Amino acid sequence: MAEGRAGDGLRAARIKAGLTQEEVSRRAGISVRTLRHIERGQVRNPRRDALERVARVVGYDLAARGRRSAGGPGACPADPCEIRLLGPLTVVCAGLPVAMPLKLRALLGLLAVQPDQVVGHEEIADVLWPGDAPSGYARLVHTYAARLRRIFDQGAGGQGGGGRRIGTVRGGYVFNSSGARLDLHQFEQRVARALQIVESDPLEALELYGQALRSRQGRVLQDVPQLWHHPAVVRVAQRHIDVTIDFADLALRLKLPACAVEHLTTAAHEEPLHESLQARMMLALAGTGRRAAALQLFADLRTRLRKELGVEPSDEVWHARQAILSSDAFKTPPQPTGATSFSPAPAPARYGLGPQSPYPAGNFGAGEHPSPPPARAAPLRDVASPAQLPPMATPFVGRRQQLDALDALLTGRRVDYTPVKIGVLHGPREVGKTALAVHWAHRRHGEFPDGQLYADLRGSTDRPVPVGTVLSRFLRSIGVSADWLPDSSEEASALLRSLVAGRRFLILLDDVADADQVRALLPGTPGNLVLATSRTLLMDLVTREGATPIAVGVLSAAESHALIQACLGTERTTTEPEAAAELVAACGRFPMALRAAAARLAADPHLPVRAVVEELARTGPQPCGPPCPPSGTHPSGAPESPGEDRRAVRGEG
Known part of the structure; x- marks a missing residue:
């Protein structure tokens, strides 16, 4: 009867009015237990006067609900149930959300995310009772399935739709998707249509991709955490990422980078280590004029990959970075972000989403910019990592x-x-x-x-x-x-x-x-x-x-002696120990002066250490630094090229 199916409407009206079950039961003159059973549809023939009192308290038009259910004058057929999996699990029957306990939500999510596939008893038990299922779990699952059928029966106007929607088969249960309003199916239908027309009508394909992606309201089965790591749910999440990448590739080829940013932002945030997503996010940001943000994203990604995985970014990410640095199209004004405000753009030769590179050759923005002259060199060259350190001074001691x-x-x-x-x-x-x-x-x-x-x-x-x-x-x-x-x-x-x-x-x-x-x-x-x-x-x-x-100061006496000994050998310093000590003092323990004196002694094996000490006492240590280069040369000694630094040091030479 219509009265027995009014529970969902009464509950939705109570929640909308901000009332608790205790407040409604007190005002309507019924017990909280009775109200709870009415809202759950567990009372077969509730008293009409009790329903009317509850309806008056919560502001629900019970008479209009009865006319629609009975098919009287002005009645309209009840809407089929809608099931949303791309976000919090939501079931809407007859235009009203249906509240379900967690076990029912988990069972429905498990069945609906694998439509038209048999889900076995053991798989259901693993989800509903992780670790250890009760001995009589099969009867409990049967009870939960019966409650789901009752919900769909009510949504179908009592025509037995629940039995058709949740089917019992040998060894398990199956969700029959025929005629169901399942957001997962709508997502796939839009994507399939986009793939069909991507070459003939790329802008319409882009719009279909956008509609499919906007149907997602959050993580798949966001409020059913026990299903997050189920293989079927993981596949759906990966499918969303794949479609986001296809959408971004098409948007970049159509020179509509802002459209790509709209959907890449969420996906890239949820998958911070997904390099394909991050590479396209970099390109899309650069295309909207946010070049600094794109390069910072690369820096952050590289830091995360090194810290968490101990690896460098993939070639795909490096190529995206080089494409950003190589392009002079970053002065392009940002594009509008609305998916319906696309402005026509010249169609490229091919929009396929297969093996073609997603990276534009040199323009990520909406406007066309002239390409560099053919004779001009590429902005970046592939070069080996620079290793410009001078050779080490040997021997080296101390410090x-x-x-x-x-x-x-x-x-x-x-x-x-x-x-x-x-x-x-x-x-x-x-x-x-x-x-x-x-x-x-x-x-x-x-x-x-x-x-x-x-x-x-x-x-x-x-x-x-x-x-x-x-x-x-x-x-x-x-x-x-x-x-x-x-x-x-x-x-x-x-x-x-x-x-x-x-x-x-x-x-x-x-x-x-x-x-x-x-x-x-x-x-x-x-x-x-x-x-x-x-x-x-x-x-x-x-x-x-x-x-x-x-x-950095002078060497200690011990370090100075070790340097002299390393340059001359142990035999020569032990032969004249006092002279070696005086040589250290004469050089002021400056390593450059010590090296110069040791070089003179090493060049003449017969020259006594004492002779060098006496010479230093007369003349003092000589400076060892190289002379200043003559005018017109670089510090390296190579002549200056008149135009070498014309770009980097204009006016500073």
């Missing part, structure tokens, strides 16, 4: 305290929130700062697999190297073609930060004059390390950028 301080810079370097690590080796000239920096860098080169960059800034001379010159050299070293070098040092510095983001580079800057020389060469993301040598403390760099100062 244990400074080496430990440098090792400490590596601690926490890969944590996302830590700043870029900067070390400053400072001390007087010829004290061995460069030898120490190079020695440590060679020892730790494995910590920087992406490369080691080196520049002698010649800050202590009257012709320091312009920062723009160093920037252009670094950019060329990591693959930027000369024709694509930026026009200003600011742009070159920004490009350098972008190229090293998410990677692990060591940048060794030798003979720095001031903090400004270093600041323009600093990376912007953790993982990289900058090591500078200077005759001054570079206090501004310590204060503003948090650099770690490491003082």
